[in-house]
Amino acid sequence: MTKATSLSKRAIDLLLRAMEARSTSLQASALHQVSRGATDALLAAKLLVPSGHVPVVAGMDDYEDEPVEATWSAELKSYGYHDSTGRWISVENRDIAACMVDYGQALAKMLVAFDRAGPSRPTPLISDLVWDVGTIKFAGAKAPVPVWFARRLGDPGGWAQLEALIGRKPPPEIRIILTSTPGERIPETAQKRNHIINVADVAGDPAKLAISPQVLRARVFPGQVQRRFPIDHSEDCGIVWLKGQTITFRGDKQRLLLKQLFDAYWSGLPECRTSAVLFEAGYGDQTNSLAKAFGKRDDWRQFVHYDDGNCWIDPDQIMSVPSGQ
Incomplete structure (x- = not known):
């Protein structure tokens, strides 16, 4: 069983963003510009591993910043490019x-907390898009549950390929498809x-990749969870149970907003300043009301x-509901 490694939330977020990139090979220097530390x-942690070179640089020619393809010079034993005057500009390997992401x-x-069976490396089902991860023993399921991983599901082409694949290969009971794609996309x-679930939505700790069996079970088998009445919620506030009704929230910020409100509710001091709740959930200045935070939906x-600001x-x-709110 692989030991769960503690990373910063920023590093986890960057890894999931790297998984969603169009290309599986990414310039390390570009990732450094996002966050060198992450x-x-x-x-x-060997979650990113070296994979050769992406020979494109921002070349400065006539004071214009343009993408330029770098080529290998056997004579000079370096990468570089010729500028508009024909002069060779060397490019550092770094x-x-x-x-690239080491998906294995x-x-x-991600699955360190589960008893998993299957190959040591995930098996590609659709090249660079969907992998078979094996099976996990999962409380509430009659048999070991097959697990896949998929990326870029917000892309219509990627989604269409996954839909066709799960149509051709239906699971005997259920299948969990983990993804780096944010829940709202x-x-x-x-x-x-097929239960398609964003990895960050079921993590036990935002600074770890490890998925919480309890949170995942609440997502897959919400009917088996012991709940308080008249209202209760999953650990991440992605699911709210209200008097027999199940309401699902996919957006990260919406879940963070609800978590603050539920923490206050269970403490017995439920009122919170709306501006503070929105700020702590990560909303910008333009989102200055709950109606804007939740968008077009009204079930909240x-x-x-x-x-009065609370x-x-x-x-x-x-x-x-006041008019226009």
């Missing part, structure tokens, strides 16, 4: 060194025996209420 931590290592860390599938109004959870209160 990139170096992922390289040290500037075009590439890396990453998926082992995952389309709905009519093939309900059944248990989240607001007045907001709170109350599953028994009936709230009238």
